[in-house]
Amino acid sequence: MNRLNGRPVKIRDLGEFGLIARIKNRLPTLPSSVIKGIGDDAAVSALPTGKQLLTTVDLLIEGVHFDFSFLSPYLLGRKSLSVNVSDIAAMGATPKFAFLSLAIPERMKIETLDDFFKGFLETAAEYGISLLGGDTSASPGVLFINVTLLGEGKKGKLVFRHGAKPGDDLYVTGTLGDSLLGLKIAQEKRKGRVSREEKYLLNRHFNPTPRVREGRTLGEKRLVHSMIDVSDGLLSDLGHICEESRVGARLWVERLPLSRSLRAAAGKRESASWQMALQGGEDYELLFSASPKNGPRIQALGRKWKCGITRIGRIEPAESGIVIEGPSGLVDLRPFKGYDHFGGRRGKKSLSEKEKRAERVGAWK
């Protein structure tokens, strides 16, 4: 541990400029397209011809979006970047440059920040992202993290939420519901041993893998009409596609991809597992729609990719709304709702303050 006069070094000992210098010293060499990174009034990079610029921003607040009693600073660093990477992936594009703004409580230990940066910069390196700047301030309260991520995509190859057409097949990568169950396990089991299954689920929540290569391939091969990443929950994110595309959709509950770990942890309560798959947020899988004529090519990619691809439904005309076929008939959608930041929930009246907080902490979007 870093010590100063016999006590741990705190952020206030470094000051803003000491902190920025500390960040800058850790950065790897920048790619040649970057003319200026950290250290001037603005970052400068060359614009590739024929490419389009994508920008996504996320704000994360301690106590609202994350909680250090569940999440280590290292994993927080990873996740604060990977959730943004997932947004760029869902457009069929490539993440390139990150900007990181922090409001840091002065009492925070320097090690906490160093671990955060370790996670952030490791994730950046994995996806070929360079940190080009940010802003730093003291916070009178909790830690605030704001990540801006720029990406580039080929003109005509980006995939939007608004392109779904009636008759499209609906697919999802990977498995659904793992992240929500992982969060529940973390909240219920603060101490004690975790099984292999539980470990898998915890990792799905705290260390998600954005599907960058998958999203880019689907976009570049022009296989899909619409795409979104599953951050709020399948129902909620499908709702976004339907709204933006002015279409309806039909889902088949029995086709929803569930991991072995989720099935094992849910035991006999089969309905609990598909409810988690329908509602659970933060799986960071890709949900997309495609013309049935591309089915064989998409299925072939699914066999090639480790995460796999599953056909889970169909896009229908707007009049149909969203319909879910369960094992014993149509599922009543009223009690379901994806995560909503201000606690607006249909079908459930008022939650106590404690319940609201429990619902919010750990929900990143």
Ligand code: ADP
């Ligand atoms: P200015 O006052 O002109 O906004 P700052 O002193 O805030 O400049 O920042 C100096 C440099 O450090 C800038 O290049 C800025 O982008 C970078 N920077 C500041 N905070 C961070 C941070 N948390 N992460 C990465 N770069 C940062």
Ligand code: MG
């Ligand atoms: Mg500044």
